[in-house]
Amino acid sequence: MINQYYTSMLSEKDVIFEIFQYAQEKAKIVGAENIYDFSLGNPSVPAPASVNDTIIKNVRELDALSLHGYSPGMGVPEARAAIAESLNAKYGCHYKAENIFMAIGAAGALAHAFRAVNNPGDTVLTFAPCFSEYKPYTAGASLKLSIVPADTDSFQINFAAFEEMLTPAVTSVLINSPNNPSGIVYSTETIERLAAILNAKSEEFGHPIYLISDEPYRDIVFTGTDSPYIANYYKNTLTCYSFSKSLSLPGERIGYLAVNPDCEGAADIIAICPQISRTIGQNGPASLMQRTIIDVCGDTSDLSVYEENKKILYDALISYGYSCVEPGGTFYMFPRSLEPDSYAFCEKAREKNLILVPGDIFGCPGHFRIAYCVPTERIRKALPVFKELAEEYLK
Amino acid sequence: MINQYYTSMLSEKDVIFEIFQYAQEKAKIVGAENIYDFSLGNPSVPAPASVNDTIIKNVRELDALSLHGYSPGMGVPEARAAIAESLNAKYGCHYKAENIFMAIGAAGALAHAFRAVNNPGDTVLTFAPCFSEYKPYTAGASLKLSIVPADTDSFQINFAAFEEMLTPAVTSVLINSPNNPSGIVYSTETIERLAAILNAKSEEFGHPIYLISDEPYRDIVFTGTDSPYIANYYKNTLTCYSFSKSLSLPGERIGYLAVNPDCEGAADIIAICPQISRTIGQNGPASLMQRTIIDVCGDTSDLSVYEENKKILYDALISYGYSCVEPGGTFYMFPRSLEPDSYAFCEKAREKNLILVPGDIFGCPGHFRIAYCVPTERIRKALPVFKELAEEYLK
Numbered sequence: 001m002i003n004q005y006y007t008s009m010l011s012e013k014d015v016i017f018e019i020f021q022y023a024q025e026k027a028k029i030v031g032a033e034n035i036y037d038f039s040l041g042n043p044s045v046p047a048p049a050s051v052n053d054t055i056i057k058n059v060r061e062l063d064a065l066s067l068h069g070y071s072p073g074m075g076v077p078e079a080r081a082a083i084a085e086s087l088n089a090k091y092g093c094h095y096k097a098e099n100i101f102m103a104i105g106a107a108g109a110l111a112h113a114f115r116a117v118n119n120p121g122d123t124v125l126t127f128a129p130c131f132s133e134y135k136p137y138t139a140g141a142s143l144k145l146s147i148v149p150a151d152t153d154s155f156q157i158n159f160a161a162f163e164e165m166l167t168p169a170v171t172s173v174l175i176n177s178p179n180n181p182s183g184i185v186y187s188t189e190t191i192e193r194l195a196a197i198l199n200a201k202s203e204e205f206g207h208p209i210y211l212i213s214d215e216p217y218r219d220i221v222f223t224g225t226d227s228p229y230i231a232n233y234y235k236n237t238l239t240c241y242s243f244s245k246s247l248s249l250p251g252e253r254i255g256y257l258a259v260n261p262d263c264e265g266a267a268d269i270i271a272i273c274p275q276i277s278r279t280i281g282q283n284g285p286a287s288l289m290q291r292t293i294i295d296v297c298g299d300t301s302d303l304s305v306y307e308e309n310k311k312i313l314y315d316a317l318i319s320y321g322y323s324c325v326e327p328g329g330t331f332y333m334f335p336r337s338l339e340p341d342s343y344a345f346c347e348k349a350r351e352k353n354l355i356l357v358p359g360d361i362f363g364c365p366g367h368f369r370i371a372y373c374v375p376t377e378r379i380r381k382a383l384p385v386f387k388e389l390a391e392e393y394l395k
Numbered sequence: 396m397i398n399q400y401y402t403s404m405l406s407e408k409d410v411i412f413e414i415f416q417y418a419q420e421k422a423k424i425v426g427a428e429n430i431y432d433f434s435l436g437n438p439s440v441p442a443p444a445s446v447n448d449t450i451i452k453n454v455r456e457l458d459a460l461s462l463h464g465y466s467p468g469m470g471v472p473e474a475r476a477a478i479a480e481s482l483n484a485k486y487g488c489h490y491k492a493e494n495i496f497m498a499i500g501a502a503g504a505l506a507h508a509f510r511a512v513n514n515p516g517d518t519v520l521t522f523a524p525c526f527s528e529y530k531p532y533t534a535g536a537s538l539k540l541s542i543v544p545a546d547t548d549s550f551q552i553n554f555a556a557f558e559e560m561l562t563p564a565v566t567s568v569l570i571n572s573p574n575n576p577s578g579i580v581y582s583t584e585t586i587e588r589l590a591a592i593l594n595a596k597s598e599e600f601g602h603p604i605y606l607i608s609d610e611p612y613r614d615i616v617f618t619g620t621d622s623p624y625i626a627n628y629y630k631n632t633l634t635c636y637s638f639s640k641s642l643s644l645p646g647e648r649i650g651y652l653a654v655n656p657d658c659e660g661a662a663d664i665i666a667i668c669p670q671i672s673r674t675i676g677q678n679g680p681a682s683l684m685q686r687t688i689i690d691v692c693g694d695t696s697d698l699s700v701y702e703e704n705k706k707i708l709y710d711a712l713i714s715y716g717y718s719c720v721e722p723g724g725t726f727y728m729f730p731r732s733l734e735p736d737s738y739a740f741c742e743k744a745r746e747k748n749l750i751l752v753p754g755d756i757f758g759c760p761g762h763f764r765i766a767y768c769v770p771t772e773r774i775r776k777a778l779p780v781f782k783e784l785a786e787e788y789l790k
Contacts, residue, residue: 068646133673281535287646
């Protein structure tokens with residue numbers, strides 16, 4: 001009989017995708033140029049030329065059998081080594097190839113991290129606002145997900161609520177900085193305080209609390225933002241990374257799990273990753289992409305447009321009377337909605353063909369997300385619409 | 396705390412991989428030319444030129460943002476349509492694009508199939524000899540796997556044992572034809588009889604019994620072998636396919652799940668596949684590979700070497716006194732071991748640098764697997780060693 005759990009998921013709306021589909025349909029009626037679609041976090045700048053050049057070079061020069069052949073369960077050794085080196089050079093860590101597990105994007109890395117350092121029934125603690133997919137990700141690993149309410153003044157960590165919710169049932173803590181949807185980057189102060197609490201509580205509880213750090217936006221950080229490399233501050237850190245945003249390759253499904261070499265059980269955690277793959281039908285990213293990453297893992301797309309978009313949009317919104325914590329990175333912004341019900345607010349925006357995502361689905365009502373990974377021209381054209389919307393509320 | 400279940404999997408030996416590693420190590424000592432390694436099912440013929448040509452064309456001609464961008468949860472629509480068309484042309488079916496779900500190889504397709512048409516605790520019935528990975532695949536979906544003993548005279552289905560084991564707890568039946576490890580292809584007669592039993596029992600039990608057909612070797616069938624397209628014989632069939640073997644692309648992790656349009660709940664089964672993906676960290680195969688498959692899904696590598704290898708090896712083994720059911724496809728052969736303990740037999744072969752895999756790990760003791768996807772020259776060179784081994788037992 002058809003699976004009941006997955007069938008029940010069909011009735012939980014995938015709000016972001018429905019909004020995106022609405023925008024696509026509406027565009028057919030009123031013309032794409034009249035729809036201001038800020039619903040999806042799809043990179044708007046192409047992959048750097050080095051990616052396509054390397055793909056072509058690999059296809060031309062490598063032996064077809066090894067290029068397209070099975071890669072080892074952990075991933076292509078040279079890709080793992082290149083990533084370790086790149087991290088060490090950039091952040092002064094001491095990863096070796098054997099600390100890196102090649103994964104099918106950040107989603108694949110998280111699927112392994114959740115299963116590696118937790119057992120069914122354990123609790124994972126994360127912080128609002130957070131990516132809506134964390135719920136199915138943890139549910140699929142038979143874990144409970146608890147969400148610490150947001151500190152809406154800063155979108156750093158609400159430590160009072162966190163310490164209250166950090167019970168012995170919590171086996172890992174999940175963070176996402178730079179953050180989707182707020183665009184906020186956790187400061188060194190935040191990470192140091194988080195690490196101190198996790199160390200103290202690990203000792204008190206008599207078991208390690210692992211920090212699972214979801215970092216697909218790590219390379220999209222704006223000028224002047226304090227952006228610590230998290231694993232350097234807490235030894236029991238599993239870093240989940242994807243090249244989706246930094247290299248504009250979301251469809252190629254390539255990323256990795258980096259286990260801090262000083263992590264408790266570091267070798268065992270990596271060792272069981274291929275076992276996890278066997279139970280969830282994964283066998284690593286496409287070999288052609290793994291071989292390409294060897295050469296390009298230190299590169300990025302031209303990410304400057306996101307900072308430019310942020311500046312134009314943020315300055316304008318503030319001048320129109322919106323209230324917003326200024327993003328330090330990503331391509332998201334998370335202002336307060338101009339009425340408490342963010343669904344109603346987004347509905348009103350939608351009447352003006354301005355497509356926004358209500359904050360409730362990120363565990364943070366009273367806000368809305370703008371994905372400003374669009375051509376700058378589109379931002380400029382949308383400003384009068386944001387202004388008009390504000391005037392209706394604030395007149 | 397580190398996951399106990401996955402840690403326990405580490406102590407279950409991955410026998411095939413250990414054997415392969417032994418062969419690699421031994422090759423360093425005695426020289427690769429003196430090791431006859433028949434352990435791994437890795438294609439030995441390169442991908443057809445059309446694959447690399449299409450990759451290069453796509454990289455050069457397609458817009459980078461759409462080429463490398465997110466693909467829909469179901470897969471790239473044009474790839475789904477091309478696969479449906481190709482199946483219809485080849486087998487006279489009537490798939491539409493919406494019956495096809497793009498998956499990360501056959502493993503990804505099976506991961507979705509198992510979760511789609513079963514609920515946790517249900518029983519999946521399969522047939523010995525069978526692929527050793529079916530155990531973790533079903534365990535990961537919280538399913539019980541029951542294995543029907545082999546009919547070792549033909550490696551078709553042991554129907555007496557099957558009918559006894561087909562209880563109301565069975566919600567799906569898993570078959571793999573052409574078969575790894577036996578190389579046998581289920582005949583039209585076998586499939587018709589299987590379908591008749593499944594239809595009768597579905598009615599008796601009051602619930603559909605789904606047939607999950609794992610077909611990565613479907614395109615490697617030898618001249619004269621009766622090779623029915625299984626979904627044409629039983630409507631509740633989910634076909635899991637991979638381009639790994641037919642196009643020699645095992646590392647690129649691309650395949651699909653095709654749901655028979657007449658299948659009970661066909662639309663729902665496909666609809667929940669992306670929901671399943673959300674819980675197991677998958678988001679479809681690499682977009683570049685999906686776009687490449689649009690053009691090459693009807694092609695194959697030059698697969699004739701496998702038939703040539705089969706003929707040489709099979710004829711020689713029979714002449715040396717081995718007993719073996721002649722394969723109808725794949726690049727595997729599954730003779731009887733010359734002593735009942737297949738581990739002891741393979742150990743004795745190993746002393747002669749002949750690397751074979753014991754049948755026990757496929758649920759079929761007293762046999763051994765030869766993966767003859769190697770250059771024909773290697774087969775010829777190994778023949779005297781097979782002969783010498785037989786002589787020791789049969790003198």
